[in-house]
Amino acid sequence: MDRKSFVRTRSGVYRRFYKNRLSFVGGIIVLFALIVAIFAPWLAPQDPNQTDTRLRLSPPRTHNYLLGTDEFGRDMLSRLIWGARTTLLVAFLATLMALIVGGLLGLLSGFFMGWFDILVMRLIDILMSFPYFMLAIAVIAALGPGLFNGMIAIAIVNVPFFTRIIRGVVLSLREMDYVEAVKVLGAGNFRVLIHHILLNCIPSIVVATTLNIGWMITAAAGLNFLGLGVQPPTADWGTMIAYGRQYLVVAPHVAVIPGLAIFLTVLGFNLLGDGLRDALDPRLKT
Amino acid sequence: MKEYLLKRLLLTIPVLLGVSLLIFLVLHLAPGDPAAIMLGAEATKESIAQLHRDLGMDHPLPVQYLIWLRKVACLDFGRSFVLNRDVFPEIWLRFKATAILTAASLAVAVAIGVMAGIISAVRQNSIFDAVSMLCALAGVSMPVFFTGVVLIILLAMNLRWFPSAGMYSPVGGNIYDLLHHLVLPALTLGTSSAAILARMTRSSMLEVIRQDYIRTARAKGLAERTVIYIHALRNAAINIVTVLGMQIGYLLGGAILTETVFSWPGVGLMMVRAIQARDYPMVQGGVLFVAMVFVLVNLVVDITYAFLDPRIRYR
Numbered sequence: 001m002d003r004k005s006f007v008r009t010r011s012g013v014y015r016r017f018y019k020n021r022l023s024f025v026g027g028i029i030v031l032f033a034l035i036v037a038i039f040a041p042w043l044a045p046q047d048p049n050q051t052d053t054r055l056r057l058s059p060p061r062t063h064n065y066l067l068g069t070d071e072f073g074r075d076m077l078s079r080l081i082w083g084a085r086t087t088l089l090v091a092f093l094a095t096l097m098a099l100i101v102g103g104l105l106g107l108l109s110g111f112f113m114g115w116f117d118i119l120v121m122r123l124i125d126i127l128m129s130f131p132y133f134m135l136a137i138a139v140i141a142a143l144g145p146g147l148f149n150g151m152i153a154i155a156i157v158n159v160p161f162f163t164r165i166i167r168g169v170v171l172s173l174r175e176m177d178y179v180e181a182v183k184v185l186g187a188g189n190f191r192v193l194i195h196h197i198l199l200n201c202i203p204s205i206v207v208a209t210t211l212n213i214g215w216m217i218t219a220a221a222g223l224n225f226l227g228l229g230v231q232p233p234t235a236d237w238g239t240m241i242a243y244g245r246q247y248l249v250v251a252p253h254v255a256v257i258p259g260l261a262i263f264l265t266v267l268g269f270n271l272l273g274d275g276l277r278d279a280l281d282p283r284l285k286t
Numbered sequence: 287m288k289e290y291l292l293k294r295l296l297l298t299i300p301v302l303l304g305v306s307l308l309i310f311l312v313l314h315l316a317p318g319d320p321a322a323i324m325l326g327a328e329a330t331k332e333s334i335a336q337l338h339r340d341l342g343m344d345h346p347l348p349v350q351y352l353i354w355l356r357k358v359a360c361l362d363f364g365r366s367f368v369l370n371r372d373v374f375p376e377i378w379l380r381f382k383a384t385a386i387l388t389a390a391s392l393a394v395a396v397a398i399g400v401m402a403g404i405i406s407a408v409r410q411n412s413i414f415d416a417v418s419m420l421c422a423l424a425g426v427s428m429p430v431f432f433t434g435v436v437l438i439i440l441l442a443m444n445l446r447w448f449p450s451a452g453m454y455s456p457v458g459g460n461i462y463d464l465l466h467h468l469v470l471p472a473l474t475l476g477t478s479s480a481a482i483l484a485r486m487t488r489s490s491m492l493e494v495i496r497q498d499y500i501r502t503a504r505a506k507g508l509a510e511r512t513v514i515y516i517h518a519l520r521n522a523a524i525n526i527v528t529v530l531g532m533q534i535g536y537l538l539g540g541a542i543l544t545e546t547v548f549s550w551p552g553v554g555l556m557m558v559r560a561i562q563a564r565d566y567p568m569v570q571g572g573v574l575f576v577a578m579v580f581v582l583v584n585l586v587v588d589i590t591y592a593f594l595d596p597r598i599r600y601r
Contacts, residue, residue, distance in 0.1 A: 126304035129584070130577050133539030138309060141561045141569040142316035218429045222543050225431050226558050238431075245435060245547070252439050259432035267427035 016279035023275015029268025037085040044078040048235040057251040070240070070254050071247060080261055082235040087262070090151050090229070090236075091216035095209055097155035102162025103205065109163070110170030111193055117167075124160045132157060136219065140228045150229030154219045158212060169204045173197050203280040211273035214266040221262050237262050290592050298585050305577045306358065310351050313570050320566050324367045363571035368563045373571040377553060381575065382457045384552035387475065387544065388537045390468050394476025395483055395533060400526065402480070403487025407495065408514060418484060425481025430540045434474040434547035441470060451549040471548045475540050479533045486529040490522035497521075523594050531587030535580050 017023060036043060045066075052073035060068040060076075067076035109120040127135065139153035173179060174197065182196055223229035224238030232239060237258040244255030321337040322329060338344050342353050357364070363373035402422070406415040442450035453467040494500065495518050503513045542554030549555065553572050560568035 122300075122304065125301060126308055129301050129305050129581050130573075131535040131538035131580050133542055134573055134576055134580075137542060137557060137561065138312050138569070138573045141557075141566070141573075142312045144317070145561070214427065221429055222431060225429075225543065226546055228558070228561060241432060241435060248435065248439055249443060255435050256439070259429070259435055262432060263424075263428050266429070267424065270423065270427050 013279045017275050020275040020278060022271050023278075026268045026271025026273075026275060029264055030272050033084055033088060033265045033268060036081055037088040040081045040085040044075075044081040046075050046078050048074060048078040048082040049233050050074060050078075057247060057254065059251065060253055060257075067257055068251070068253050071243060071251075076254065076257055079235040079240060080237075080257060083237045083240060083258060084261065084265075086147075086230055086234060086236040087217060087221060087224075087238070088265075090147065090154075090220040091213055094151045094155040094220065095158070095213050095216050097151070098158035098212070099162050099205070099209060101155070102159040103166050105159070106163040106166030106168075107170055107193065107198060107201070110167035111174060111189075111197060120163065120167075124163050127156070127160045130157075133219070133222065136223060137228070140223065145228045145231065147230045147234070150220060150223045153223065154216060157219070158216065161212060162208060165204060165208045166201055169201050170197055173200055207273065207277045207280055210269060210276050214269035214273065217262060217266050217269070287592065291589065294585060294588055294592075298581060301581055302578060305581060306355060306574060307351065309570060309574050309577070310354060313566055314347065314350070316566070318564070320367070323564050323566075358574065363574070364567035366560075366565055366568045368560070368565045368568070373567050376556070376568070377571050377575050379457075380551060380553045380556045380572075381579075383453075383455075383550060384538070384541050384545070384554060384576075386457075386464070386468065387471055387541055387550055387552060388534070390472035391475035391479065391537050391541075391544075392530075392534065394472050395479035395537075396530070397480075398476070399480035399483025400487050402484040403526075404491055404514065404519065406484065406488045407491035410492065415488075419488070422481040422484040425477050426485070428478060429543075430474060430478055431543045431547050433477060434470070434544060437470050437474055438547075453548070453550055455551065471544050471550050474547065475537055475544045478540070479537060482533065482536075483526070483529060487522065487526050490525040491518060494518045494522045520594070524591060527587060527590055527594065531584055534583045534587075538576055538580055 052069070054073065055063050055065070055069050056071055056073040058065055058069040058073070060066065062068065065075055065077070067080060070076055070079065105120050105124075109117040130138075136150075136153040136157045139156055140149060143149040143152065179192060179196055182192055187196070220229060221236075221238030221241070224236045225242045227239075227242065230236040230239055232243075240258035241255045241262075244251070244253075244258070247254050319334070321334050321341065321343065325333055325337060335344075342350060345353065361374050363377065365371065366373050366376065369376065402418045406418050409415055438450040441447050448469045449467055450470065453464075495514075500513060500518055503517045504510075508517075541550075541552055542558065544550065545552045545554040546558055553576055557569055557572040559565075560572065
């Protein structure tokens, strides 16, 4: 592909992305959430674990607390900001683990086919025979509750998602004429796989990852809500809802505020993912 | 059709074996000795060794798996460490509650999702289409446990229409009481699936109603209702059934969270408590049972495909 046509293609991608206003809004929400998570220590007005039992369950905008306080009198805003860091970190690292394992399996099974492909696909069939959340629960049961174990659990559940998508893309790419051409020119399997197939999988990987992070945030928050992931007193959105649920009558804000944070962040990732998919790889829509 | 059914049934066996092997390995490779957990901190080495022998844990791992598999085939899922009762009757009792919740949620999802999807497709680019697709997008992004919290605040605490908890035995009681307690959990669990179904139904219907045979059906003077519900929906149904089958897995998994929010006495709530108490036989039995139910549901979905699309039988 010459330089001119590449630029034209790239500008087409940008045009398709910007034309979709909702995905642009999604991008801004995601950017905001990321900034909050990264700069949490500077943005949080106080220590998220600092308690003041005299002011417990204060409603928003009272006693100088913008979002009120929780059941131990801890500042909700500070916990929300630090919670963004925990929730997004778990979701991102779990997605990365699932992408590395699932992507590698998909890449190799799609490229080499044969017995390895059969073996991988049967393993994926078995993993997909579990109701989504149930497998994560089984892994947590084995490893024990905790932040890192929760991450591993939701990563394992998502391995099939990446394997199937990347295998599908590799299967279509390996039949392309240009792959045949570089093989004829004497390129080895490793070179073909890395330089000519993996690089062309990147758009699909970007789209699949963005679409998956929203689910990962929900799953991570779900495990934490059940008390099987992040353990107290670490600030996390799922745990905040779980504890706030006990005070819905007197202080609904304790559960509603982190719930809205999860909802908006997941919505942002879903909108961004939809926009990226339409711009980069509309085939994934089906 | 008989040949297809037999082939599909035989294919289920290796999947069931794979599922059982995975559950067995995951929970056997877990750190910590179940026998030591059962006997507590005061246990002596001799008593732990004796319990290992009693539980068959002194055999090699493949032998342990085969012994366990034989027992599972006879519906002997072991004994709960905490309740000191057989696991299977406990799971069966709890599963009835989960099945009621899942079926009701599926009904909510189909009623809202499929109808909204059909109307959105038929009235593409209308206000209804825009609003329903926006709601669907919000529904997909809303975690099920937060939907539950919002519904409790709105419909249980403010309007006082439905109870937020209090169901202890969904089977064998008053049907009105059951329905009264079921509304909020079923709405909670069903709405997120409804959102996915609405998006899928809309796109499948849009694909189908642009086909030539739909134009032909309209040209020969068929009523619009017949064109949409008989000609278009039947052909869009394959994709809808695919998503529906996947949604049952989502509902069975999501039931864990919904049951926790509403204290619904199902398998999910039982498993969360079992994990916290490190009651391995209960967790193992619960995961195995629900996974097997899901494999059988997938079998039914595949048979439904063959019924809806005869081409599948000949592949």
